[in-house]
Amino acid sequence: MAKKRNQRNLKAVQAAKARKKRRNRRRRRAIVLAIEVIILLALSATAFVMAKYDKFQRVEINSDDIKINSGVKKEGYTTVALFGGDSREGELEAGTRTDTIIVVALDHKEGVIRMASIYRDTLLQQDDNTYNKANHAYFSGGPKAAINMLNKNLDLDIQDYATVDFKAMSDVVDMLGGIKIQVTDPEAKMLNKYVGETAKASKKKAHKLNGGGVYTLDGPQAVTYARLRKLEGGDYKRTERQRLVIKKLYEKGIKADIGTLNKIVDKIFPQVSTSFSLKEVLSLAASASSYKLGDSQGFPFEKTDGIIYRTAGDVVVPLGLAENVEELHKFLYPNETKTVSSTVQMISTEISNLTNVVRPANMNTEEETNTDNNSNSNNNNNNNNNSNKPVITNSTSDSGNSKSNNNTTGGGTE
Numbered sequence: 001m002a003k004k005r006n007q008r009n010l011k012a013v014q015a016a017k018a019r020k021k022r023r024n025r026r027r028r029r030a031i032v033l034a035i036e037v038i039i040l041l042a043l044s045a046t047a048f049v050m051a052k053y054d055k056f057q058r059v060e061i062n063s064d065d066i067k068i069n070s071g072v073k074k075e076g077y078t079t080v081a082l083f084g085g086d087s088r089e090g091e092l093e094a095g096t097r098t099d100t101i102i103v104v105a106l107d108h109k110e111g112v113i114r115m116a117s118i119y120r121d122t123l124l125q126q127d128d129n130t131y132n133k134a135n136h137a138y139f140s141g142g143p144k145a146a147i148n149m150l151n152k153n154l155d156l157d158i159q160d161y162a163t164v165d166f167k168a169m170s171d172v173v174d175m176l177g178g179i180k181i182q183v184t185d186p187e188a189k190m191l192n193k194y195v196g197e198t199a200k201a202s203k204k205k206a207h208k209l210n211g212g213g214v215y216t217l218d219g220p221q222a223v224t225y226a227r228l229r230k231l232e233g234g235d236y237k238r239t240e241r242q243r244l245v246i247k248k249l250y251e252k253g254i255k256a257d258i259g260t261l262n263k264i265v266d267k268i269f270p271q272v273s274t275s276f277s278l279k280e281v282l283s284l285a286a287s288a289s290s291y292k293l294g295d296s297q298g299f300p301f302e303k304t305d306g307i308i309y310r311t312a313g314d315v316v317v318p319l320g321l322a323e324n325v326e327e328l329h330k331f332l333y334p335n336e337t338k339t340v341s342s343t344v345q346m347i348s349t350e351i352s353n354l355t356n357v358v359r360p361a362n363m364n365t366e367e368e369t370n371t372d373n374n375s376n377s378n379n380n381n382n383n384n385n386n387s388n389k390p391v392i393t394n395s396t397s398d399s400g401n402s403k404s405n406n407n408t409t410g411g412g413t414e
Helices: 002-053 136-154 166-175 185-201 219-227 234-253 258-271 278-290 321-332 342-355 365-369 373-383
Strands: 077-085 098-107 112-118 123-125 131-133 160-165 179-183 213-217 272-274 292-299 303-309 313-318
Touching: 077 136, 077 166, 098 136, 098 234, 112 234, 112 321, 123 136, 123 313, 123 342, 131 136, 131 342, 136 160, 136 321, 136 342, 160 166, 160 258, 166 185, 166 219, 166 234, 166 258, 179 185, 179 219, 179 234, 185 219, 213 219, 219 234, 234 292, 258 272, 292 321, 303 342, 313 342, 321 342
Parallel strands: 077 160, 112 292
Antiparallel strands: 077 098, 098 112, 123 131, 160 272, 179 213, 303 313
16 A cells, blocks of 8 residues: 555655656757747848848048047947038038038937037037038038047047938838928928928928917928028027927837837838948947937027127137036036046137137036027027126127028028
8 A cells, every 4th residue: 555655655755757848848948949949030130130231321431530539538438420411412521511410429328319509500510620600511521520520629529320311201201191280470481491402302391380379290391490590599409309309209210110220120221321430330220129218409609699600600619618618518418527638728728819709708508508409599598688698799709791601501491
């Protein structure tokens, strides 16, 4: 009797061991299968990017040609330049007018992307040490000159860039089903005036708005909205609109299905010029979903306009370039503690001497820049406030000279 019980117990133990072994085997198979799926997806994504990479207008920039101010190195961040080309003909090298100049900082620790729009009319030192509008650099020397201009004037360490033709933005908006934006009455009126030109350039049909309100803008409407300038706030408000459109596209893009993304890549990549290598593109593609879009600002924070500088024409003058650069770094690199370089200090002094625009001694930089620059119109109003009004001495700016015609745009969105 005891022998039979022992045999039954032994069989039960053996059966339990067999079941456990089968469960472990199934679990291992599931783990292996999951790993295989992950590897397959990774390989598929890699293959996808590799297959599409040759569609870019690839421009190789020798690292020796990139100039970075002494002591400038951003640990834990990657900073790139994003340009919006105004050729509308797919010409994205020198000779292209850049309505959009955005410094993009990827904060690897926080997983945040921060953007700062550089006002295109900002008076800055060019690659050849002359002074002109910020967007003159790209027009005269292409992306390399534009990168060097940004690095030199703003203490940045940009190595790579991407330039997008405006037609590409129109195509992306349409392929994502439009973007929802609150449009004011003045914006709607101006948009209706110029959307036909944008639609014609992108070979699409123009649709007008019925006054202000919340709209799902199509491609031509969104591009025209982003480029509106002849409204209150001028270029300052335009850069806000540009950043808003980019934000809306980013939010829709990360939710798009693979089929839509594939179509976008096929359509858009030929309209993009970039210095990113295949390895860098693969790295960015792999980590894109882990980043969130953070705040955006406009630069310079404190400024004055209406200054005529020689053949550059009407320019935006920073009220202390050095102080503005210091605030820019606080925004883009919040974990960094650094004073501006001697190069920026020198340029800051030269701009003041050339324009005779002196930063008011009582200007509270920190207080103003703590305010979200999405209200650039407030900053613009501050420049007209007597308490913070810049001191403009007997100007040596050549107000008799004509405006430069090599870096402005037409179509009423100038």
